[in-house]
Amino acid sequence: MKQLWDYLKVSCKIELENQLVFRSNFFVSILSVVIRVAMLLALWSALYQGKTQVDGISLATMKCYTVVSIVFELFIACNVEQSVTGKVKDGSISMMLTRPASYPVTLFIEQLANTFQAVVVWVIPYLLVILLCGFARGVQLYLGPWFWASALGAYLLMFFYQLFFGMIAFWTQEISGFLQARDAVMLVFSGSMVPLWFFPEKLFALAQYLPFQAMYSVPLSILIGKITGPDIRSALLVQLGWLLGFWLLSQLCWRKSRRRMIVNGG
Amino acid sequence: MNPILSAEHLTKRFTVVVGRKGLAGAVGNLFAPTKREIMAVNDISFSVEEGEIVGFLGPNGAGKSTTIKMLTGILTPTSGSAEAAGLVPYQRPRENARNIGVVFGQRSRLWWNLPVQDSFEYTKALYQIPEGVFRENLSYFSENFGVSEIMTKPVRTLSLGQKMRTEIAMAMLHNPRILYLDEPTIGLDVVGKNELHQLIRRINADRWVTILLLTHDVLDIERLCRRVMIIDKGSMIWHGGIEELKRAKGMEKHYHVLYESPCDPIQEPFIQVVQAEGQRHHYLCTEDVPMEVILPRILAVGKVVDFTVNDPPLDQVMRRIYTE
Numbered sequence: 139m140k141q142l143w144d145y146l147k148v149s150c151k152i153e154l155e156n157q158l159v160f161r162s163n164f165f166v167s168i169l170s171v172v173i174r175v176a177m178l179l180a181l182w183s184a185l186y187q188g189k190t191q192v193d194g195i196s197l198a199t200m201k202c203y204t205v206v207s208i209v210f211e212l213f214i215a216c217n218v219e220q221s222v223t224g225k226v227k228d229g230s231i232s233m234m235l236t237r238p239a240s241y242p243v244t245l246f247i248e249q250l251a252n253t254f255q256a257v258v259v260w261v262i263p264y265l266l267v268i269l270l271c272g273f274a275r276g277v278q279l280y281l282g283p284w285f286w287a288s289a290l291g292a293y294l295l296m297f298f299y300q301l302f303f304g305m306i307a308f309w310t311q312e313i314s315g316f317l318q319a320r321d322a323v324m325l326v327f328s329g330s331m332v333p334l335w336f337f338p339e340k341l342f343a344l345a346q347y348l349p350f351q352a353m354y355s356v357p358l359s360i361l362i363g364k365i366t367g368p369d370i371r372s373a374l375l376v377q378l379g380w381l382l383g384f385w386l387l388s389q390l391c392w393r394k395s396r397r398r399m400i401v402n403g404g
Numbered sequence: 405m406n407p408i409l410s411a412e413h414l415t416k417r418f419t420v421v422v423g424r425k426g427l428a429g430a431v432g433n434l435f436a437p438t439k440r441e442i443m444a445v446n447d448i449s450f451s452v453e454e455g456e457i458v459g460f461l462g463p464n465g466a467g468k469s470t471t472i473k474m475l476t477g478i479l480t481p482t483s484g485s486a487e488a489a490g491l492v493p494y495q496r497p498r499e500n501a502r503n504i505g506v507v508f509g510q511r512s513r514l515w516w517n518l519p520v521q522d523s524f525e526y527t528k529a530l531y532q533i534p535e536g537v538f539r540e541n542l543s544y545f546s547e548n549f550g551v552s553e554i555m556t557k558p559v560r561t562l563s564l565g566q567k568m569r570t571e572i573a574m575a576m577l578h579n580p581r582i583l584y585l586d587e588p589t590i591g592l593d594v595v596g597k598n599e600l601h602q603l604i605r606r607i608n609a610d611r612w613v614t615i616l617l618l619t620h621d622v623l624d625i626e627r628l629c630r631r632v633m634i635i636d637k638g639s640m641i642w643h644g645g646i647e648e649l650k651r652a653k654g655m656e657k658h659y660h661v662l663y664e665s666p667c668d669p670i671q672e673p674f675i676q677v678v679q680a681e682g683q684r685h686h687y688l689c690t691e692d693v694p695m696e697v698i699l700p701r702i703l704a705v706g707k708v709v710d711f712t713v714n715d716p717p718l719d720q721v722m723r724r725i726y727t728e
Contacts, residue, residue: 235497
């Protein structure tokens with residue numbers, strides 16, 4: 139435990155430093171998020187065409203959802219899958235496997251460190267901007283325990299989901315084509331770009347069975363009060379189900395892959 | 405004494421998909437891949453004593469890397485077994501990792517954009533190196549190998565030589581008993597190579613660390629190892645001392661003789677006369693003929709003023725072994 143705690147501390151420090159090495163790069167990436175927020179806000183204003191409500195959602199709520207979802211995306215961002223597939227492809231995975239810590243555990247620590255960096259550098263500044271610019275004005279936000287539980291669930295789900303696909307790379311060596319297709323589906327069905335409640339009924343029903351909505355839509359909908367009461371419990375159960383599923387799958391893949399792995403390169 | 409590193413009939417087979425040629429073949433591969441078994445490592449046995457530096461050689465694709473991956477616990481052998489510092493590496497890879505240091509010349513463990521000290525601290529946390537041991541090792545490497553002046557420099561600004569020294573220092577921070585060096589001198593210039601050779605010899609002597617050195621560079625072997633293992637196509641083709649290797653495999657010996665006055669060259673079936681102009685004679689013997697047979701013949705044809713015997717250079721020996 140002490141090893142993991144020390145490891146987490148030093149990883150957080152390194153991730154943060156790494157992010158701040160190149161100043162111009164840092165400022166440009168801040169700018170890019172600002173531009174994205176501004177574009178999406180303009181888009182929703184245009185789509186509402188002066189109406190105050192569409193499908194029972196006010197423009198103010200919609201704008202709030204947009205801004206919060208971008209911040210949430212920064213919080214939940216995970217590059218475990220990319221990190222593993224890249225290392226398998228160029229063979230540097232062998233260096234990760236000669237460490238005195240289990241590889242999946244190492245990856246989780248790295249992910250925590252990454253999130254620490256994201257929260258300090260991105261999430262906190264943006265939350266301040268949201269409050270200062272009044273994006274949350276006139277919107278009733280729910281910040282109770284159910285929201286935090288769903289955010290934590292989404293975070294863990296995202297990690298094990300990516301870990302699972304990363305582990306598949308041990309078998310297949312190359313799955314980037316498949317992953318691109320999957321990400322396109324994810325962009326639509328996670329509700330991070332367009333809220334799921336605007337979907338046609340059948341697509342909405344389909345989205346409920348996919349894991350993607352449990353990563354973005356569930357916590358965000360709870361936050362802005364779109365899901366309430368007993369619906370929260372069932373949404374969290376679905377999320378928990380996916381979480382356990384991907385946890386099991388990733389563990390299984392990891393055990394198996396250690397035995398049949400081929401390492402690239404000399 | 406028990407060996408610190410050993411392998412018994414170590415074997416690794418892989419199943420690979422055989423790529424077929426052309427578009428039709430590529431499409432065919434998608435649906436009905438042709439599989440083939442390849443024998444990457446075939447029945448290798450050896451042992452290494454504590455404190456030795458052993459060279460591990462072989463042409464590209466000979467199975468060196470696969471062997472090392474089994475010894476370091478990354479891959480599980482198909483059959484046979486290995487033991488490193490009292491552990492079976494692939495059964496307990498994490499415990500094994502504490503006993504070994506691994507340096508790959510072509511891959512870095514350092515954080516590219518950050519000062520060297522950050523990478524060291526990272527290693528300290530990961531390996532749970534006690535503060536005292538960490539400080540001691542840090543001062544050892546600072547004093548001996550000039551690591552102190554580069555501690556605050558970002559890794560990307562280091563020269564290749566500095567980087568390799570730093571990599572080795574980092575791999576030694578947790579006091580491993582076995583150090584695996586995979587092409588540590590790759591890309592270094594003469595000075596850099598020389599410095600690295602000194603460093604490796606020094607840590608071997610001071611720390612009593614056992615070193616397995618994978619390399620293509622014959623100079624590394626000549627400077628550092630007393631014993632080599634050579635594998636090709638997955639099998640061990642030579643295992644023993646370098647001098648014995650030269651004797652057994654490099655039978656080409658050159659004799660340069662300076663006689664007091666011009667004389668006729670030796671006439672023997674086992675000696676080739678490369679040059680015999682006046683007093684200077686150059687003979688070549690490609691068979692394993694003992695010195696006591698050749699020497700009298702050389703002395704018989706004239707009065708000798710100067711005489712040198714050249715052993716075959718190691719790279720020539722290697723070339724011969726690889727092409728045999």
